[in-house]
Amino acid sequence: AQSVTQLDSQVPVFEEAPVELRCNYSSSVSVYLFWYVQYPNQGLQLLLKYLSGSTLVESINGFEAEFNKSQTSFHLRKPSVHISDTAEYFCAVSDTGTYKYIFGTGTRLKVLA
Protein backbone atom coordinates (compact mmCIF):
# COMPACT_ATOMS: atom_id res chain seq x y z
CA ALA A 1 0.00 0.00 0.00
CA GLN A 2 1.09 3.50 -0.76
CA SER A 3 2.50 5.58 2.10
CA VAL A 4 3.92 9.08 2.44
CA THR A 5 6.69 10.05 4.85
CA GLN A 6 7.40 13.56 6.02
CA LEU A 7 10.32 13.02 8.36
CA ASP A 8 10.38 16.51 9.84
CA SER A 9 7.42 17.30 12.05
CA GLN A 10 8.66 20.82 12.79
CA VAL A 11 11.13 23.06 10.97
CA PRO A 12 12.16 26.39 12.50
CA VAL A 13 13.99 28.75 10.16
CA PHE A 14 14.95 32.40 10.22
CA GLU A 15 13.33 34.86 7.87
CA GLU A 16 15.06 35.13 4.47
CA ALA A 17 16.85 31.82 4.97
CA PRO A 18 16.30 28.89 2.59
CA VAL A 19 14.20 25.90 3.59
CA GLU A 20 13.61 22.36 2.38
CA LEU A 21 10.68 20.23 3.53
CA ARG A 22 11.18 16.57 2.74
CA CYS A 23 8.64 14.13 1.35
CA ASN A 24 9.15 10.52 0.35
CA TYR A 25 6.52 8.10 -0.92
CA SER A 26 6.65 4.36 -0.98
CA SER A 27 5.77 3.26 -4.49
CA SER A 28 7.06 4.34 -7.86
CA VAL A 29 3.98 3.24 -9.80
CA SER A 30 2.10 5.98 -11.61
CA VAL A 31 1.24 8.69 -9.10
CA TYR A 32 0.24 12.31 -8.88
CA LEU A 33 2.10 14.34 -6.25
CA PHE A 34 0.93 17.40 -4.34
CA TRP A 35 1.95 19.87 -1.68
CA TYR A 36 -0.82 21.55 0.30
CA VAL A 37 -0.51 24.33 2.87
CA GLN A 38 -2.71 24.85 5.92
CA TYR A 39 -2.67 28.20 7.71
CA PRO A 40 -3.90 28.25 11.33
CA ASN A 41 -7.62 27.49 11.69
CA GLN A 42 -8.12 27.12 7.97
CA GLY A 43 -8.62 24.37 5.43
CA LEU A 44 -5.94 23.17 3.06
CA GLN A 45 -4.92 24.99 -0.11
CA LEU A 46 -2.97 23.56 -3.02
CA LEU A 47 0.59 24.87 -3.21
CA LEU A 48 1.80 22.93 -6.24
CA LYS A 49 1.40 19.61 -8.01
CA TYR A 50 3.20 17.21 -10.29
CA LEU A 51 1.16 15.20 -12.77
CA SER A 52 3.62 14.61 -15.61
CA GLY A 53 6.20 16.42 -17.72
CA SER A 54 8.92 18.60 -16.21
CA THR A 55 10.09 17.23 -12.89
CA LEU A 56 10.50 20.71 -11.41
CA VAL A 57 7.25 22.46 -10.53
CA GLU A 58 6.83 25.93 -9.11
CA SER A 59 4.19 27.85 -7.20
CA ILE A 60 3.28 31.49 -7.58
CA ASN A 61 4.72 32.41 -4.16
CA GLY A 62 8.26 31.18 -4.69
CA PHE A 63 8.06 27.54 -3.62
CA GLU A 64 9.28 24.76 -5.88
CA ALA A 65 9.37 20.97 -5.71
CA GLU A 66 11.22 18.39 -7.71
CA PHE A 67 9.88 14.97 -8.58
CA ASN A 68 12.63 12.36 -8.26
CA LYS A 69 11.34 9.01 -9.45
CA SER A 70 14.42 6.99 -8.55
CA GLN A 71 14.42 8.25 -4.98
CA THR A 72 10.60 8.40 -4.77
CA SER A 73 10.84 11.91 -3.35
CA PHE A 74 9.06 15.21 -3.86
CA HIS A 75 10.87 17.70 -1.62
CA LEU A 76 9.59 21.25 -1.27
CA ARG A 77 12.03 24.16 -1.32
CA LYS A 78 12.03 27.92 -1.03
CA PRO A 79 15.22 29.99 -1.35
CA SER A 80 14.10 32.76 1.02
CA VAL A 81 11.19 32.40 3.45
CA HIS A 82 8.93 35.08 4.89
CA ILE A 83 7.12 35.29 8.21
CA SER A 84 3.89 34.75 6.28
CA ASP A 85 5.09 31.28 5.21
CA THR A 86 4.54 30.05 8.75
CA ALA A 87 2.03 27.22 8.31
CA GLU A 88 1.71 23.47 8.18
CA TYR A 89 2.67 21.79 4.92
CA PHE A 90 1.33 18.46 3.73
CA CYS A 91 2.69 16.24 1.01
CA ALA A 92 0.11 14.03 -0.71
CA VAL A 93 0.16 11.22 -3.25
CA SER A 94 -2.65 10.01 -5.43
CA ASP A 95 -2.33 6.61 -6.97
CA THR A 96 -3.72 6.81 -10.49
CA GLY A 97 -4.92 3.23 -10.27
CA THR A 98 -6.97 3.40 -7.07
CA TYR A 99 -8.18 7.04 -6.90
CA LYS A 100 -7.06 7.14 -3.27
CA TYR A 101 -5.21 10.07 -1.75
CA ILE A 102 -2.56 9.50 0.91
CA PHE A 103 -1.33 12.45 2.95
CA GLY A 104 1.82 12.71 4.99
CA THR A 105 1.69 13.65 8.66
CA GLY A 106 2.63 17.25 7.93
CA THR A 107 5.56 19.57 8.64
CA ARG A 108 5.08 22.71 10.72
CA LEU A 109 7.21 25.47 9.27
CA LYS A 110 7.88 28.27 11.73
CA VAL A 111 9.63 31.31 10.32
CA LEU A 112 11.45 33.34 12.96
CA ALA A 113 12.16 37.07 12.79
Added chain:
Amino acid sequence: EAQVTQNPRYLITVTGKKLTVTCSQNMNHEYMSWYRQDPGLGLRQIYYSMNVEVTDKGDVPEGYKVSRKEKRNFPLILESPSPNQTSLYFCASSLFQGNEQFFGPGTRLTVL
Protein backbone atom coordinates in the same frame (compact mmCIF):
# COMPACT_ATOMS: atom_id res chain seq x y z
CA GLU B 1 -18.24 32.04 -5.42
CA ALA B 2 -16.74 28.59 -6.04
CA GLN B 3 -16.64 26.76 -2.76
CA VAL B 4 -17.08 23.65 -0.67
CA THR B 5 -19.40 24.10 2.28
CA GLN B 6 -19.74 21.91 5.33
CA ASN B 7 -22.32 21.92 8.09
CA PRO B 8 -22.18 22.06 10.99
CA ARG B 9 -18.80 23.66 11.64
CA TYR B 10 -18.76 22.56 15.27
CA LEU B 11 -20.62 19.69 16.89
CA ILE B 12 -20.56 18.17 20.35
CA THR B 13 -22.54 14.97 20.72
CA VAL B 14 -22.76 11.86 22.85
CA THR B 15 -21.80 8.28 22.14
CA GLY B 16 -24.29 6.43 19.98
CA LYS B 17 -26.34 9.37 18.76
CA LYS B 18 -26.49 9.22 14.95
CA LEU B 19 -25.28 12.33 13.13
CA THR B 20 -24.73 13.59 9.60
CA VAL B 21 -22.20 16.13 8.42
CA THR B 22 -23.22 17.66 5.13
CA CYS B 23 -20.88 18.63 2.30
CA SER B 24 -21.82 20.50 -0.83
CA GLN B 25 -19.80 21.89 -3.75
CA ASN B 26 -20.92 24.27 -6.48
CA MET B 27 -18.14 23.61 -8.99
CA ASN B 28 -19.64 20.59 -10.81
CA HIS B 29 -16.76 18.45 -9.60
CA GLU B 30 -16.75 14.71 -10.25
CA TYR B 31 -14.50 13.67 -7.34
CA MET B 32 -15.38 14.22 -3.69
CA SER B 33 -13.73 12.96 -0.55
CA TRP B 34 -13.87 13.00 3.25
CA TYR B 35 -10.83 13.22 5.50
CA ARG B 36 -10.20 13.33 9.20
CA GLN B 37 -7.29 15.28 10.65
CA ASP B 38 -5.75 14.26 13.94
CA PRO B 39 -2.61 15.67 15.61
CA GLY B 40 0.50 13.85 14.49
CA LEU B 41 -1.42 11.74 11.97
CA GLY B 42 -2.03 14.25 9.21
CA LEU B 43 -5.08 13.77 7.03
CA ARG B 44 -6.49 10.33 6.49
CA GLN B 45 -9.00 9.58 3.80
CA ILE B 46 -12.29 8.10 5.02
CA TYR B 47 -14.30 7.66 1.82
CA TYR B 48 -14.18 9.03 -1.68
CA SER B 49 -16.51 9.20 -4.65
CA MET B 50 -15.50 9.27 -8.29
CA ASN B 51 -19.01 10.19 -9.45
CA VAL B 52 -22.68 9.93 -8.59
CA GLU B 53 -23.51 6.56 -7.02
CA VAL B 54 -19.84 5.53 -7.09
CA THR B 55 -18.09 5.50 -3.72
CA ASP B 56 -15.18 3.59 -2.24
CA LYS B 57 -13.34 3.22 1.04
CA GLY B 58 -10.30 5.20 1.94
CA ASP B 59 -7.85 4.19 4.64
CA VAL B 60 -10.09 4.66 7.70
CA PRO B 61 -13.72 3.88 6.74
CA GLU B 62 -14.76 1.99 9.88
CA GLY B 63 -17.68 3.64 11.67
CA TYR B 64 -18.59 5.91 8.76
CA LYS B 65 -21.02 5.83 5.86
CA VAL B 66 -21.40 8.05 2.82
CA SER B 67 -23.76 8.46 -0.08
CA ARG B 68 -23.55 10.30 -3.40
CA LYS B 69 -27.05 10.64 -4.76
CA GLU B 70 -26.38 13.98 -6.40
CA LYS B 71 -23.18 15.34 -7.89
CA ARG B 72 -22.97 18.33 -5.56
CA ASN B 73 -23.61 16.61 -2.22
CA PHE B 74 -21.56 14.06 -0.29
CA PRO B 75 -22.80 13.66 3.30
CA LEU B 76 -20.81 11.81 5.96
CA ILE B 77 -22.88 9.70 8.32
CA LEU B 78 -21.85 8.41 11.73
CA GLU B 79 -24.47 5.82 12.68
CA SER B 80 -23.19 5.29 16.22
CA PRO B 81 -20.43 7.77 17.05
CA SER B 82 -17.76 6.85 19.55
CA PRO B 83 -15.16 9.00 21.36
CA ASN B 84 -12.39 7.83 19.00
CA GLN B 85 -14.21 9.63 16.20
CA THR B 86 -13.55 12.96 17.89
CA SER B 87 -11.62 14.78 15.19
CA LEU B 88 -11.49 17.59 12.64
CA TYR B 89 -13.24 16.54 9.43
CA PHE B 90 -12.68 17.98 5.98
CA CYS B 91 -14.66 17.50 2.82
CA ALA B 92 -12.90 18.12 -0.49
CA SER B 93 -13.74 18.06 -4.17
CA SER B 94 -11.87 18.13 -7.47
CA LEU B 95 -12.81 18.14 -11.10
CA PHE B 96 -11.18 14.74 -11.57
CA GLN B 97 -8.62 12.72 -9.70
CA GLY B 98 -5.26 14.45 -10.16
CA ASN B 99 -6.75 17.91 -10.19
CA GLU B 100 -6.48 20.34 -7.33
CA GLN B 101 -8.68 19.41 -4.40
CA PHE B 102 -10.73 22.23 -2.92
CA PHE B 103 -11.28 21.82 0.80
CA GLY B 104 -14.18 22.86 2.94
CA PRO B 105 -13.65 24.86 6.15
CA GLY B 106 -13.75 21.79 8.37
CA THR B 107 -16.11 20.37 10.99
CA ARG B 108 -14.80 19.94 14.51
CA LEU B 109 -16.60 16.99 16.08
CA THR B 110 -16.43 16.02 19.74
CA VAL B 111 -18.02 12.76 20.88
CA LEU B 112 -18.45 12.47 24.64
